[in-house]
Amino acid sequence: MLTGALQFNTSFFWHELLRPSSGFLGGLGRTVYISVIAQVIAVIIGLAVALARRSTLRILRSVAGLYVWVLRGTPLLVQLVIVYDGLAATDIYRFRDMTLLGISILASVQAAIVTLALNESAYMSEIIRAGLAAVDVGQNEAALSIGMTPAQSMRHVVVPQAIRFVIPPLGNDFNAMMKSTSVLSVIGVPEMFLITQEISSSTFHTFEIFLDAALYYLALTTIWTFIQAWLEAKVDRSWGIVRTKRSLLSSVRERFQDPRTLGLSRRA
Amino acid sequence: MTSSDSRGTRMEGGGATLIVQATEVRKSFGTQEVLKGVSLEVTRGEVVVLIGPSGSGKTTFLRCINHFEKPNSGVVQVNGHLIGSKLDRNGRRVDASAREIAKQRAEIGFVFQHFNLFPNRTALENVMLGPVKVQKMSKDKARTLAIDQLTKVGLSNKIDTYPAQLSGGQKQRVAIARSLAMSPALMLFDEPTSALDPEVIGEVLTVIRDLANDGMTMIVVSHEIGFAREVADRVAMFDDGQIVEIGTPRQVFDNPTQARTKAFLSKVL
Ligand SMILES: Nc1ncnc2c1ncn2[C@@H]1O[C@H](COP(=O)(O)OP(=O)(O)OP(=O)(O)O)[C@@H](O)[C@H]1O
Numbered sequence: 001m002l003t004g005a006l007q008f009n010t011s012f013f014w015h016e017l018l019r020p021s022s023g024f025l026g027g028l029g030r031t032v033y034i035s036v037i038a039q040v041i042a043v044i045i046g047l048a049v050a051l052a053r054r055s056t057l058r059i060l061r062s063v064a065g066l067y068v069w070v071l072r073g074t075p076l077l078v079q080l081v082i083v084y085d086g087l088a089a090t091d092i093y094r095f096r097d098m099t100l101l102g103i104s105i106l107a108s109v110q111a112a113i114v115t116l117a118l119n120e121s122a123y124m125s126e127i128i129r130a131g132l133a134a135v136d137v138g139q140n141e142a143a144l145s146i147g148m149t150p151a152q153s154m155r156h157v158v159v160p161q162a163i164r165f166v167i168p169p170l171g172n173d174f175n176a177m178m179k180s181t182s183v184l185s186v187i188g189v190p191e192m193f194l195i196t197q198e199i200s201s202s203t204f205h206t207f208e209i210f211l212d213a214a215l216y217y218l219a220l221t222t223i224w225t226f227i228q229a230w231l232e233a234k235v236d237r238s239w240g241i242v243r244t245k246r247s248l249l250s251s252v253r254e255r256f257q258d259p260r261t262l263g264l265s266r267r268a
Numbered sequence: 269m270t271s272s273d274s275r276g277t278r279m280e281g282g283g284a285t286l287i288v289q290a291t292e293v294r295k296s297f298g299t300q301e302v303l304k305g306v307s308l309e310v311t312r313g314e315v316v317v318l319i320g321p322s323g324s325g326k327t328t329f330l331r332c333i334n335h336f337e338k339p340n341s342g343v344v345q346v347n348g349h350l351i352g353s354k355l356d357r358n359g360r361r362v363d364a365s366a367r368e369i370a371k372q373r374a375e376i377g378f379v380f381q382h383f384n385l386f387p388n389r390t391a392l393e394n395v396m397l398g399p400v401k402v403q404k405m406s407k408d409k410a411r412t413l414a415i416d417q418l419t420k421v422g423l424s425n426k427i428d429t430y431p432a433q434l435s436g437g438q439k440q441r442v443a444i445a446r447s448l449a450m451s452p453a454l455m456l457f458d459e460p461t462s463a464l465d466p467e468v469i470g471e472v473l474t475v476i477r478d479l480a481n482d483g484m485t486m487i488v489v490s491h492e493i494g495f496a497r498e499v500a501d502r503v504a505m506f507d508d509g510q511i512v513e514i515g516t517p518r519q520v521f522d523n524p525t526q527a528r529t530k531a532f533l534s535k536v537l
């Protein structure tokens with residue numbers, strides 16, 4: 001057993017990679033759905049915050065500014081512990097396991113989704129704000145000139161165009177989000193990292209199992225890279241911008257020269 | 269809103285209907301006064317061309333007419349409506365709401381120097397958007413209307429084309445069709461051809477000329493003197509935030525009375 005821990009166990013590595021345990025798959029699944037749900041909520045809150053920051057009401061602008069300042073200025077890890085343990089310890093709010101549409105959701109998973117969504121919404125609001133600002137002011141004026149209200153112009157003209165500017169940085173953030181789910185282990189969310197740790201401490205095959213985990217994270221972010229490329233092409237097509245058809249190989253090569261694929265992110 | 273059915277204001281004594289009545293419009297940006305009391309009346313079917321040196325306030329004046337800019341003082345009435353204002357119960361002038369201002373703007377077409385087409389929509393969708401979202405017209409009806417308007421500007425073959433694939437002249441014609449689809453009582457043009465290559469200026473001017481012949485009321489900022497001579501009923505010369513001379517094209521172009529008009533014309537002619 002001791003010698004097994006010192007040298008690379010190839011068969012263990014391949015076995016866990018190709019036929020992962022149901023525990024590991026459960027962790028992988030949680031990593032994915034927590035990221036997706038948190039990102040979707042973050043986009044919605046982020047849009048609201050971005051619009052609030054452009055509001056003519058000063059109080060709304062200030063509150064939104066404060067929100068972004070606080071959430072971007074504190075570490076995700078600290079936010080997690082405050083939301084999950086801090087709120088419970090002070091009896092402000094205690095997350096409890098619950099069942100939603102027949103699916104049971106752990107208390108720690110709920111806290112994780114809430115915290116990741118709030119944290120990411122601050123970054124999304126900045127991305128969306130920049131996206132809205134990138135739409136030429138003439139677009140808003142054209143919408144107003146045909147009798148739209150400012151709200152209609154925002155909805156039918158400005159926001160749809162901002163999407164094109166928002167998708168690339170959003171994709172970058174989602175890539176970071178999937179990887180930052182690994183910090184959820186501190187509040188006991190049984191996602192991929194925590195499960196990997198458990199397998200590691202029960203088998204002592206630390207290197208093998210973490211290498212497997214790394215490959216699974218890499219697979220997730222790579223799949224996302226392709227989905228993002230597809231989304232970007234789809235939006236371009238809806239603007240009448242036709243990209244020349246490329247071979248799969250050349251598009252893969254291009255993707256890998258893209259810094260996003262390397263997972264360069266703002267989260268340390 | 270003021271009585272929305274009254275189509276313009278009757279001119280005293282005359283038979284013509286006033287579509288635009290701007291009175292003593294003043295506008296400042298910071299400490300710089302850009303409009304120093306501009307008054308202009310335009311009757312239905314009339315075409316007024318605005319000329320004048322850069323920075324004289326032509327664009328700002330147009331933008332005051334559809335309330336893209338709020339004048340510091342003065343009154344703008346279009347088609348019988350006090351632009352940007354309404355009368356409260358006691359007959360006092362108060363600011364109109366965003367929704368009311370939008371309603372007023374729907375009656376005023378605005379054609380921009382740089383077209384401002386919606387790049388994520390085809391020519392047809394650009395033209396349909398106003399009728400569908402603002403007038404709540406059914407999509408079928410709006411499509412028929414939009415095809416009509418695009419045909420009128422000679423683009424029936426570009427219906428499904430995106431702006432990125434249109435030439436400048438074609439873009440501007442789609443933009444004109446987009447405004448016309450709202451059946452405006454007034455069309456404002458801010459240098460509609462100055463961003464265009466020389467060879468396509470003609471096709472846009474032809475569309476504007478056709479509109480004039482159809483009796484559309486228009487205010488056009490343009491340095492195309494030949495076009496102004498032919499289409500304008502009156503020409504107004506702007507300088508330093510004021511209309512310094514106004515009259516028929518013959519009067520203004522051939523017998524200008526103001527030194528500033530003469531100086532300006534000697535540069536553009
Ligand atoms: N939003 C603004 N903020 C500050 N100054 C402005 C603004 N819009 C216009 N101005 C200034 O007002 C003056 C008049 O500008 P305007 O665009 O009305 O002139 P113009 O006659 O249309 O000129 P051009 O022929 O160059 O289009 C200029 O000095 C301009 O710099």
Ligand SMILES: [Mg+2]
Nearest residue numbers: 326327328458
């Ligand atoms: Mg101008």
